Each structure stands twice: as structure tokens, then as C-alpha cells.
Amino acid sequence: MGHSEAAKRGLAPFSRAGSPGHDGWVTQPVRPEDIRASDTERELVQQWLQRAHGDGSLDLAEFDARLVRTWQAKTRGELAALTADLPSTPVQSAVVVVPTPEPVKSSGGRKALRVLTTIWMSVSALNFALWLLVGLLGGEGFVHPWFLWVSVPAGAVLGAIWLSTGMSASRSTRPAP
Secondary structure, eight states: OOHHHHHHTTOOBOSSOOOTTOOSBOSSOOOGGGSBOOHHHHHHHHHHHHHHHHHTSSOHHHHHHHHHHHHHOOBHHHHHHHHTTSOSSOOOOOOOOOOOOOOOOHHHHHHHHHHHHHHHHHHHHHHHHHHHHHHHHSSSOOOOOTHHHHHHHHHHHHHHHHHHHTOOHHHHHSOOO
């Protein structure tokens, strides 16, 4: 009997070479658990084991041992035995209630800008006072106003923020219409 004729009859091949007098085909079908496992099937079992380890169904030692046996497995039956006691789907945790975020208070930005303005004014005043003292006590008179290099750029940025957010001092004290 040839290979194609045996395949038509539903006969499966030997897993080893036949003995003398046999043509290499058996009359009994191969059980599904005795079919050779592929690397793709081993990778699927590995993913299943990783999921079980992540869910807490397997501790690290057992996960490691099963992973080694996964890649040593020859048949689908050996792979099935490695996952027989694991849930088929990951255990769903309890429904997680995500609290809705609280709306942002509009006064927080105004308060931050006021603090930044106070800091800017304090630093500018300190630099001006130092420039004034150096000019009066330095003996060379008033030199280039270097305090402006510190005050003007930061003040310009701060003023632009105040204008772009519409939080000018006059608006913040007016009641809303």
C-alpha cells in the first residue's frame, strides 16, 4: 500500500521506522495527545503559563519548572498536562471603580500667578537695590543698569501669561456677570 492510499484510508504513519516486512503504516489512528507538538504550540503554552504566573496561580518556582518542561515536551498530551490545572481564561479581578476627577478650581491658577508675581517683584526689587548700592558706594557712579537683564525677560513672560489667561488684577476682583 502506498502513502497516498494509506492517507485516503485515514491511517497515520509510524513515529519510528517500521520493522522489516512492514510498509511504515499502522492500522490504528494516532491519538490527538500523541501528536508531536510544534514550537508554536509550545509558545502558546508558555504565554498561558506567564498569564497564570502574572495572575498568581503559579509561584515563581512552579512557573520555572513548567516552563522548562514546556520546551522539553514532545507531544501535545505533555503540553496539555502542564496547563490542565490552570484556569482556561485569566481570573477576572473585581470591578475596579475609577473615581471621577474633581473639576479644577479656577482660583488655583490665579493663586499661582500671584505667587509668581510676588517672587518676581521681590527678586527685581532686590536686584535694583543692589544696583543702587553699588552705584552710590562704588565710587564710579551709576553704571549700566544690569538689573534690567534679570527683571525684564521674566516680567515679560509673566505679563504675557497674565494677559493670555485673562487673569488681570482688575478682572479677578470684578464679580462675574
